[in-house]
Amino acid sequence: MIKLSTKGRYGTRLMVNLARRQRLGSEAVILKSVAEEEGISIRYLEQIIIPLKINKLVKSIRGAGGGYCLGRKAEDIKICDILKALEGTCSLVECVEDDQFCEKTSTCGAYEIWKGATDLLRNYFESVSLEDILEIGNKKTAAAKRKAKPK
Amino acid sequence: MIKLSTKGRYGTRLMVNLARRQRLGSEAVILKSVAEEEGISIRYLEQIIIPLKINKLVKSIRGAGGGYCLGRKAEDIKICDILKALEGTCSLVECVEDDQFCEKTSTCGAYEIWKGATDLLRNYFESVSLEDILEIGNKKTAAAKRKAKPK
DNA sequence: TCTATTACAACATATTTTTATAGGATTTAT
């Protein structure tokens, strides 16, 4: 398994959840409700959302009646932004980002492979926004409805 | 970091090393020399090579003068084969491989993203063979030589 | 046949990172 960590996965679901609820009209979304909907421990989400907040991907409103909302428009938040905030980088291996990391990069055969794969991934994650994901979700739901109630 | 584990990384370097030495005429390559060349603990390589052997990506020759060699031609070993042997799968998340893994896949917005990224990666890793990597390495070396000794 | 070399195996141990839970402090609307 080329592992996308739980931080990256849960954090993305958190952001998608926030985007969806915001589109449906919610002002501030409380983390507890996200935790329940997504089936993730609220204590863990609290930790995960910190870097999202630091990177201005979400804004927080403290106190009663508070919660979280997106830091900017859903179409301006790319998956890559989320992963970068949570995992440090969007790449598969350190050496692709940091040429100090390994002294063998100039002779390493595998390097070119990790570079190629990382570029592919980064391109993809840079191209997809939260808005795009919501659209995909809508199509899925519509398709499911057509299947359930044909004609 | 979307992490490619050390098993996957070291294992790939091990295989590339084996392929290169084999092309240069070595019969059996002893693990100790790979460990030294790659700067990886031999103890760890011993653990990593076990699944490579089980999956017939390498053959072992026991006893004095023994060592390891590729299980088949370098052009017939794809990166994907190596990663599958070492990491179980070539995918970013469990749910893409195993629909029993998470009950939310039908409604999960993020699912389509992980699926798309995984397909991209798999395609790429299925397309690159050890032979291809050696060719890339040759070009790099040639380019470096041209640069060092121009005209 | 003996010896050195090498793979193979089964553990044990240590360190670090990831994953997750817990308790309480702080802020704020009502």
Next chain:
DNA sequence: ATAAATCCTATAAAAATATGTTGTAATAGA
């Protein structure tokens, strides 16, 4: 004031990442 939230710190549990030890088995070459 109180309840509802975020915020902050500590700790626990599990997995990944190694390293160490003590062998056994196979084989080439002297």
